Each structure stands twice: as structure tokens, then as C-alpha cells.
Amino acid sequence: xxxxxxxxxxxxxxxxxxxxxxxxxxxxxxxxxxxxxxxxxxxxxxxxxxxxxxxxxxxxxxxxxxxxxxxxxxxxxxxxxxxxxxxxxxxxxxxxxxxxxxxxxxxxxxxxxxxxxxxxxxxxxxxxxxxxxxxxxxxxxxxxxxxxxxxxxxxxxxxxxxxxxxxxxxxxxxxxxxxxxxxxxxxxxxxxxxxxxxxxxxxxxxxxxxxxxxxxxxxxxxxxxxxxxxxxxxxxxxxxxxxxxxxxxxxxxxxxxxxxxxxxxxxxxxxxxxxxxxxxxxxxxxxxxxxxxxxxxxxxxxxxxxxxxxxxxxxxxxxxxxxxxxxxxxxxxxxxxxxxxxxxxxxxxxxxxxxxxxxxxxxxxxxxxxxxxxxxxxxxxxxxxxxxxxxxxxxxxxxxxxxxxxxxxxxxxxxxxxxxxxxxxxxxxxxxxxxxxxxxxxxxxxxxxxxxxxxxxxxxxxxxxxxxxxxxxxxxxxxxxxxxxxxxxxxxxxxxxxxxx
Numbered sequence: 001x002x003x004x005x006x007x008x009x010x011x012x013x014x015x016x017x018x019x020x021x022x023x024x025x026x027x028x029x030x031x032x033x034x035x036x037x038x039x040x041x042x043x044x045x046x047x048x049x050x051x052x053x054x055x056x057x058x059x060x061x062x063x064x065x066x067x068x069x070x071x072x073x074x075x076x077x078x079x080x081x082x083x084x085x086x087x088x089x090x091x092x093x094x095x096x097x098x099x100x101x102x103x104x105x106x107x108x109x110x111x112x113x114x115x116x117x118x119x120x121x122x123x124x125x126x127x128x129x130x131x132x133x134x135x136x137x138x139x140x141x142x143x144x145x146x147x148x149x150x151x152x153x154x155x156x157x158x159x160x161x162x163x164x165x166x167x168x169x170x171x172x173x174x175x176x177x178x179x180x181x182x183x184x185x186x187x188x189x190x191x192x193x194x195x196x197x198x199x200x201x202x203x204x205x206x207x208x209x210x211x212x213x214x215x216x217x218x219x220x221x222x223x224x225x226x227x228x229x230x231x232x233x234x235x236x237x238x239x240x241x242x243x244x245x246x247x248x249x250x251x252x253x254x255x256x257x258x259x260x261x262x263x264x265x266x267x268x269x270x271x272x273x274x275x276x277x278x279x280x281x282x283x284x285x286x287x288x289x290x291x292x293x294x295x296x297x298x299x300x301x302x303x304x305x306x307x308x309x310x311x312x313x314x315x316x317x318x319x320x321x322x323x324x325x326x327x328x329x330x331x332x333x334x335x336x337x338x339x340x341x342x343x344x345x346x347x348x349x350x351x352x353x354x355x356x357x358x359x360x361x362x363x364x365x366x367x368x369x370x371x372x373x374x375x376x377x378x379x380x381x382x383x384x385x386x387x388x389x390x391x392x393x394x395x396x397x398x399x400x401x402x403x404x405x406x407x408x409x410x411x412x413x414x415x416x417x418x419x420x421x422x423x424x425x426x427x428x429x430x431x432x433x434x435x436x437x438x439x440x441x442x443x444x445x446x447x448x449x450x451x452x453x454x455x456x457x458x459x460x461x462x463x464x465x466x467x468x469x470x471x472x473x474x475x476x477x478x479x480x481x482x483x484x485x486x487x488x489x490x491x492x493x494x495x496x497x498x499x500x501x
Contacts, residue, residue: 035117035167037170037171037172038056038057038060038169038170038171038172038240039172039239039240039241040052040053040056040239040240041239047184047238050186050198050200053186053236053238053240054186054188054198056240057171057188057234057236057240058139058188058196058198059138059139059140059169060113060114060168060169060170060171060234061111061112061113061139061188061189061196061233061234062111062112062113062114062121062136062137062138062139063109063110063111063112063136063137063190063193063195064109064110064111064112064121064123064127064128064134064135064136064146064160064190064232065107065108065109065134065135065136065137066107066108066109066110066127066128066131066133066134066135067105067106067107067131067132067133067134068105068106068107068108068128068129068130068131068132069105069106069130069132070105070106070130108127109190109193109229110123110124110127110128110190110229110230110231110232110233111123111127111188111189111190111229111230111231111232111233111234111246112127112136112160112232112233113170113171113188113232113233113234113242114168114169114170114171115170115171115172115173115272116168116170117167117168117169117170118161118167118168119146119161119162119164119165119166119168120149120159120160120161120170120276121136121146121159121160121161121162122157122158122159122232122234122245122268122272123158123159123160123231123232124156124157124158124231124232124245124247125151125152125153125155125156125157125158126156126231127158127231127232128148128151128158128160129151129153131148133145134146134147134148134160136160136162137195139195139196144162144163144164145162145163145164146160146161146162146163147160147161147163148160149161149275149276149279150274150275150276150278150279150280150281151275152271152274152275152280152281154216154281154283154350155216155217155263155267155268155271155281156247156263157245157263157268157271157272157275158232158275159272159275159276171234171236171240171241171242172241172242173241173242173243173265173268173269174237174239174241174242174243174265175243175265175266176206176220176243176244176264176265176266177264177266179203179206179220179237179243180203181202181203181204181205181206182202182203183202183203183237184200184201184202184237184238185200185201185202185203185222185224185235185236185237185243185244186198186199186200186224186235186236186237186238187199187200187201187222187224187225187226187230187233187234187235187236187246187260187262188233188234188236189226189229189230189231189232189233189234189246190229190230190233191225191226191227191228191229191230192227192228192229193229194229197230199224199225199226200224201222201223201224201225201258202222202223202224203220203221203222204221204222204223204258204259205220205221206218206220206221207219208220208221208261209343216267216283216346216347216350217263217264217267218264218267219247219248219261219262219263219264220235220243220244220261220262220263220264221259221260221261222235222244222260222261222262223258223259223260224260225256225258225260226246226249226256226260227249227256230246230260231246231247232245232246233245233246234246235262242265242268243262243264243265244262244263244264244265244268245262245263245265245268246260246261246262247261247262247263248260248261249261282353282354282377282378283349283350283351283354283377283378284349284350284351284352284353284354284356284375284376284377284378285318285319285349285354285375285376285377285378285379286318286319286320286325286349286373286375286376287314287315287318287319287320287321287376288311288312288313288314288315288318288320288325289311289312289313289314289489289490290309290310290311290312290331290342290345290346291309291310291312291342291491291492292309292310292341292342292343293306293307293308293309293310293330293341294306294494296479296481296494297310297479297481297492297494299477299478299479299494300455300472300477300479300480300481300494301330301363301455301456301481302366302475302477303330303363307332307338307339307340307341308330308331308332308339308340308341308345308363309330309331309339309341309342309344309345310328310329310330310331310492311325311326311327311328311329311330311331311362312327312483312489312490312491312492313327313489313490314326314327318376319373319374319375319376320373322374323360323371323372323373323374324371325360325362325371325373326364327452327453327483327490328364328453328456328483329362329363329364329369329371330362330363330364331345331360331361331362332361332362332363332368333359333360333361334348334349334358334359334360334361335348335358335359336359349375350378352375353375354375354376354377354378355374355375355376355377356374356375357372357373357374358372358373358374358375359371359372360372360373364456365456399411400430400432400433401462403429403462403465403466404462404465404466404469405438405439405440405465405469405495405497406434406435406436406437406438406439406440406441407431407433407434407435407438407440407451408431408432408433408434409429409430409431409432409451409462409465410429410430410432411428411429411430411460411461412426412427412428412429412430412450416430416450420450420485420487420488421488422485426452427452427453427458427459427460427464428450428451428452428458428459428485429450429451429459429461429462429465430448430449430450431445431446431447431448431449431450431451432447433447434446434447439495439496439497439499440495443493443495445484445493446486448486449484449485449486450484450485450486451465451482451483451484452483452484452485452490453482453483454468454469454480454481454482454483455468455471455472455480455481456481457471468480469497472497473497477497478496478497478498479494479495479496479497480494480495480497481493481494482494482495
């Protein structure tokens with residue numbers, strides 16, 4: 001079957017629909033006894049050529065061609081214009097009977113690699129997302145149909161398998177934890193539809209955090225050129241073992257500028273094994289919204305060092321709430337392992353088995369407490385966990401009073417508590433107005449937001465806020481940690497109180 005009967009120029013244009021990424025997996029346990037993975041002896045020192053390595057591993061690397069369904073609502077205005085242009089003029093008289101379908105056929109290109117002799121292939125989730133047809137192209141030009149075994153959006157990894165029975169050349173994984181900055185790496189893939197492309201470079205950095213959209217991955221940064229269409233392709237070490245899956249680039253132009261990112265093999269191994277065995281990945285779930293503990297937060301709370309993650313919100317009926325974790329707790333240890341920040345906490349919790357009992361150490365007030373938590377399974381879709389109703393920003397009864405920090409505050413009422421999704425007895429003070437010289441103004445605090453607590457002290461009245469400021473001042477602290485609710489979310493921020501009075 002041919003999915004892409006296009007010219008080279010058309011193919012290059014089509015590849016812009018696919019990102020540039022890759023994946024990794026262990027394969028030996030899925031292989032019959034008489035078949036061995038490709039492994040070569042690395043040359044000593046800097047190689048004069050990578051030709052032998054590339055020649056040996058290339059048969060295990062494939063191009064992935066995908067036909068998928070795309071919602072028309074996701075198209076840009078420019079894409080909509082060109083679609084109408086290609087269709088040509090329509091007879092307006094047919095408008096009553098001719099309706100534009102809600103989806104359109106989309107084509108994308110990516111890369112992948114065999115991890116078993118039976119035909120399992122690793123690629124990226126985004127390459128095969130919403131796929132209705134998957135075709136892989138081997139190095140020798142053969143085109144084979146494939147089916148999706150499973151994918152994991154959280155790590156952007158997927159496993160597909162060729163439908164045609166046979167014995168396929170495959171590669172194996174090497175733990176990326178042994179890599180050092182400066183080690184040689186080689187990337188193979190299908191950039192811009194140019195299958196069989198090889199590039200070489202070094203490991204530029206390890207453990208790159210690319211933000212909240214990738215909470216479970218510390219990326220390898222490489223300078224081997226990867227581009228759109230490399231998505232899902234392998235990064236090799238000098239032994240021909242996969243140490244990373246090419247996944248993204250940083251570029252102001254859309255092309256390679258020497259800053260590429262690969263999913264490390266240790267993570268890819270774990271995820272792809274789960275996908276092969278069960279078609280999905282189950283992750284532990286605590287049911288909290290957390291933030292990094294900053295130096296200012298540590299100062300405000302009197303901590304010796306900046307570690308851990310502060311709990312800003314708890315999902316109703318979540319494992320965290322049912323176990324006794326509270327807003328304002330700082331998670332510092334999970335099962336004996338010290339957590340460094342919010343990202344570290346998310347990854348450790350995600351690795352826990354759903355239903356397992358785990359020991360969490362939290363700092364509450366000035367004390368360390370042990371909380372035993374039976375973690376749940378992370379829901380596939382967390383949207384709707386909190387409501388999104390905004391509180392009223394003006395008081396109907398005019399009971400707001402002047403308060404420290406340049407604020408005018410009034411107590412929470414039942415209506416506002418309900419709008420914010422807070423408990424019936426939740427304390428708090430609504431900000432009705434904020435003065436132009438308030439130190440909170442430059443932090444983004446605005447009328448309509450709600451102060452819930454200060455340095456862990458619940459705020460029922462303005463006197464409570466005043467007491468919290470004076471207590472911090474007596475301890476020689478210039479920072480006050482505030483829990484602030486706006487709409488459906490709670491966040492922590494610190495404010496300078498050195499000139500509060």
C-alpha cells in the first residue's frame with residue numbers, strides 16, 4: 001500500500017506536519033533465543049568515521065508515514081483559506097445539502113526503530129496520534145503496514161508493530177545514566193521526509209527540564225542535527241545502542257541550530273515495556289497542585305535549605321486529602337528519598353504503583369510529620385478537577401476595611417466560598433481594593449483575589465494578618481508567605497514586609 005505517492009518536493013512539504021522527536025526501549029526479552037541485537041565494538045578515541053556504525057544500525061531505523069483524522073476546528077485561518085482555495089468555487093445553491101465534514105485527512109511523517117525481531121517499533125505519540133493508517137518504510141524501500149500497540153502522551157512515546165510476520169533487525173538500549181557531556185552521539189531518522197539521514201554530534205547537557213508540559217521527562221540535550229521528521233528516531237552511542245529518542249528542537253527558525261532534545265533511554269525503556277505488555281501506562285496520583293519552594297519561601301517559613309514542593313491545592317476526595325495532607329504542607333521526603341522540587345515530586349509520585357502505601361514526610365508549621373498515603377491512579381483527563389468561577393470583586397455590603405500591606409479586605413462569605421470551590425468553613429479575606437503603593441501590586445495581586453493564610457496561619461480576620469506580620473518581624477524575617485486564591489486555583493507567593501508599618 002502506498003500512502004505517499006508524492007514527489008520529493010511534495011514530500012518535503014508534507015513533513016512539516018510532523019514534529020522531530022524519538023524514543024527508546026529494551027528489546028532482548030522479546031527476542032527468540034537464536035536472534036541477537038546489533039552491538040559493535042566502539043573505536044578507541046575520536047573515530048575517523050562513523051560509517052561502520054551507521055551501516056550496521058541503519059536497517060533497524062524506519063520512516064513512519066501516518067494518515068490521521070484532524071478536527072477542522074483545530075485548523076488555522078490560513079489552512080482554512082487554502083483548503084477552500086483547493087476545493088474551488090461551490091454552487092451556493094447547494095449550501096442546504098452540502099455540509100463541510102468536521103474532520104479532514106492529515107498526513108504526517110516521522111521516524112522510528114525496531115526494538116524486537118518480531119517487529120515492535122518505537123516512535124513518538126505525536127507522530128501516530130489519531131492515526132487511521134500507519135505505514136513504515138524500511139531502509140531497502142519496502143513499505144509495510146503497521147498497527148498501534150499503545151502510546152503515552154505524557155512522555156510522547158508510542159509503540160507500533162508491523163503486521164507482516166517476519167524477523168526484523170533491531171537495536172537495544174543502553175542506560176543513558178552513564179553518559180557524560182562531550183560523549184559522541186549519532187542520530188538517524190527521516191528529517192523533512194529525507195529517510196536514512198544520519199547526523200553526529202555530542203551530548204551537550206543532561207537532565208534538561210522543558211517545563212510543565214513535560215513533567216515526567218529530563219531530556220538529553222544533543223547537538224547532532226535533528227529536524228522535523230526526526231520525531232521518534234534513535235540517538236545512538238558508539239556501540240550502536242540507543243541512548244535517547246529524538247523528541248524536540250529549540251530553534252528560532254524552525255530548523256536545527258544545534259540544540260536538540262532526546263528522551264533518555266531509561267525512561268523510554270520503562271514506558272515502552274509497559275505499552276507492549278498492557279497498551280497503556282499507569283501512574284501514581286496524589287491529587288495535589290504543587291509549587292517549587294523558592295529561597296524567599298524558605299526564608300518566610302524558616303527552613304534551613306531550599307528543598308521540596310509546597311502543596312497549593314488538593315483535589316476533593318483525592319488520595320492526598322483522604323490521607324491528611326493539607327494545603328501549605330511542604331513535601332520533603334517520599335519513601336526515604338529527599339525531593340528537590342515540584343518536578344522531582346511529580347516524577348517520584350508518577351513512578352509509584354496505584355494502590356500502594358507510601359511514606360511522605362511533610363513540613364507543617366515548624367514540625368516534620370509523617371503521612372502515609374495510598375496513592376491512586378492518575379486520571380487520563382484532569383480537566384474539570386477544579387471549577388473556574390471567578391469571585392465577585394466588589395463587596396455588596398461595603399464591609400471592607402483597611403488592612404496591612406496596602407489592602408482593603410473583607411471576610412469570605414458563603415457565596416464566594418462556593419464560587420471558589422472552597423470548603424464551607426474555609427477561612428479567608430477577600431481583597432476589595434489595593435493601594436498603588438502596595439508591595440503586592442507588582443506581584444500581580446488584584447481585587448477579587450482571596451488571602452487564605454499567611455505563613456500557615458489561617459486568615460479569619462484582619463487581625464490574623466497583622467499578627468502573622470508581627471510574628472515574622474519578631475523572628476527577624478523580611479518575607480511573608482501568602483496563600484492566594486483566584487478563580488479555581490491557589491498559589492503561594494512571598495511579599496516583602498520590611499516596610500509593612
